[in-house]
Amino acid sequence: MPSKVLIIIPAYNxxxxxxxxxxxxxxENTNWNLLVVNDGSNDKTKEIAESTGxxxxxxxxxxxxxxxxxxxxxxxxxxxxxxxxxxFDGDGQHKVYEIEKLLHPLETxxxxxxxxxxxxxKNPQYKPSFLRAIGIKVFELVNSILIGQRITDNTxxxxxxxxxxxxxxxxxxxxDYPEPEAVILLGKxxxxxxEIHTEMDQRSGGKSSIYGIYSxxxxxxxxxxxxxxxxxxxxxxxxxx
Amino acid sequence: xxxxxxxxxxxxxxxxCSVALLVFIFELTRRKKIREQYSxxxxxxxxIFVVLSIWREGLDFFARFLGxxxxxxxxxxxxxxxxxxxxxxxxxxxSKLSEENKKLSQEMGLMKLEMEELKKIRNDxxxxxxx
Numbered sequence: 008m009p010s011k012v013l014i015i016i017p018a019y020n021x022x023x024x025x026x027x028x029x030x031x032x033x034x035e036n037t038n039w040n041l042l043v044v045n046d047g048s049n050d051k052t053k054e055i056a057e058s059t060g061x062x063x064x065x066x067x068x069x070x071x072x073x074x075x076x077x078x079x080x081x082x083x084x085x086x087x088x089x090x091x092x093x094x095f096d097g098d099g100q101h102k103v104y105e106i107e108k109l110l111h112p113l114e115t116x117x118x119x120x121x122x123x124x125x126x127x128x129k130n131p132q133y134k135p136s137f138l139r140a141i142g143i144k145v146f147e148l149v150n151s152i153l154i155g156q157r158i159t160d161n162t163x164x165x166x167x168x169x170x171x172x173x174x175x176x177x178x179x180x181x182x183d184y185p186e187p188e189a190v191i192l193l194g195k196x197x198x199x200x201x202e203i204h205t206e207m208d209q210r211s212g213g214k215s216s217i218y219g220i221y222s223x224x225x226x227x228x229x230x231x232x233x234x235x236x237x238x239x240x241x242x243x244x245x246x247x248x
Numbered sequence: 249x250x251x252x253x254x255x256x257x258x259x260x261x262x263x264x265c266s267v268a269l270l271v272f273i274f275e276l277t278r279r280k281k282i283r284e285q286y287s288x289x290x291x292x293x294x295x296i297f298v299v300l301s302i303w304r305e306g307l308d309f310f311a312r313f314l315g316x317x318x319x320x321x322x323x324x325x326x327x328x329x330x331x332x333x334x335x336x337x338x339x340x341x342x343s344k345l346s347e348e349n350k351k352l353s354q355e356m357g358l359m360k361l362e363m364e365e366l367k368k369i370r371n372d373x374x375x376x377x378x379x
Contacts, residue, residue, distance in 0.1 A: 063361060064361070065357040065358060065360070065361050066357060066360060066361075067353045067354065067356075067357040068353050068356050068357065069349070069353055071349075071350045071353050071354070072350075075350045075353070075354060078354065079357055079358065082354060082358060083358060083361075086358070182346075
């Protein structure tokens with residue numbers, strides 16, 4: 008039996024590109040189940056996503072943040088017994104042909120979570136600004152020290168998870184800026200993490216949610232969360248896997 | 249008599265204000281505008297303020313006990329302490345509320361999708377029967 012794969016597409020006001028993303032995913036592999044989690048958008052994201060007829064659409068009644076939005080996808084995946092879930096951002100930054108690459112280590116049981124990394128190898132296409140590069144380096148250093156494994160791209164939202172991880176994250180996932188923190192959470196709870204080089208475009212639609220004054224807040228909030236996640240006791244997954 | 253009133257004016261004001269606060273909080277709780285569990289800190293501190301405004305030596309004693317020379321400073325200390333505790337309680341409540349709000353939103357989103365799908369299945373069945 009082929010494994011059931013769910014592609015989770017968190018979307019907040021992505022009306023301009025959501026259709027393209029859904030079609031891209033569908034034409035890459037028609038066996039994938041697509042789930043758009045619409046985080047209370049106030050544009051036509053809901054209508055456009057639903058009109059394609061190719062994706063399930065969950066509409067959250069109020070904006071809960073990217074983390075809780077993706078977590079809704081984990082809950083759906085858990086409930087419907089999916090083998091693998093891939094988080095694929097709705098802004099067109101991630102590449103559909105990279106998904107298979109991310110799924111492969113899960114299928115061979117080599118990893119529980121696979122992170123699509125921009126920085127595993129030198130990448131001429133993606134050039135973060137100076138400050139952002141510093142932030143990325145800080146996360147690399149902190150996370151690598153805390154979990155004893157080098158993770159180069161802690162902010163990447165392009166990730167694939169197996170069933171065990173899905174079930175765990177559907178109960179434990181931060182509501183905003185969850186990515187760097189999740190690395191610690193998963194590392195600490197002994198999930199096998201693997202990084203794989205993936206190409207990523209500079210954003211084509213939309214702006215990063217992290218800019219200007221928010222960068223400072225972002226760094227402080229995420230570093231605090233990382234530290235707290237690290238000192239909290241290990242979570243024993245209550246759900247049978 | 250008049251002189252006595254002037255020299256104690258601040259005490260009268262303090263008594264009136266702290267009693268008013270106590271009554272106000274009590275009334276809000278009675279009318280269910282504040283839940284009992286959230287009114288406890290307010291009531292506790294307003295009772296302390298009522299006591300200290302009536303019983304001046306109490307404040308002096310309290311200040312001396314803490315090694316504060318200027319008794320009204322002890323009052324400020326208490327006030328700040330009260331505000332701190334109540335605000336911390338608020339942060340805890342807000343965090344709990346947003347966590348619950350998140351869970352509700354997620355559940356509702358999941359259920360809405362499930363409901364839509366069930367509706368579709370039902371409509372399909374009805375259409376089939378009609379054909």
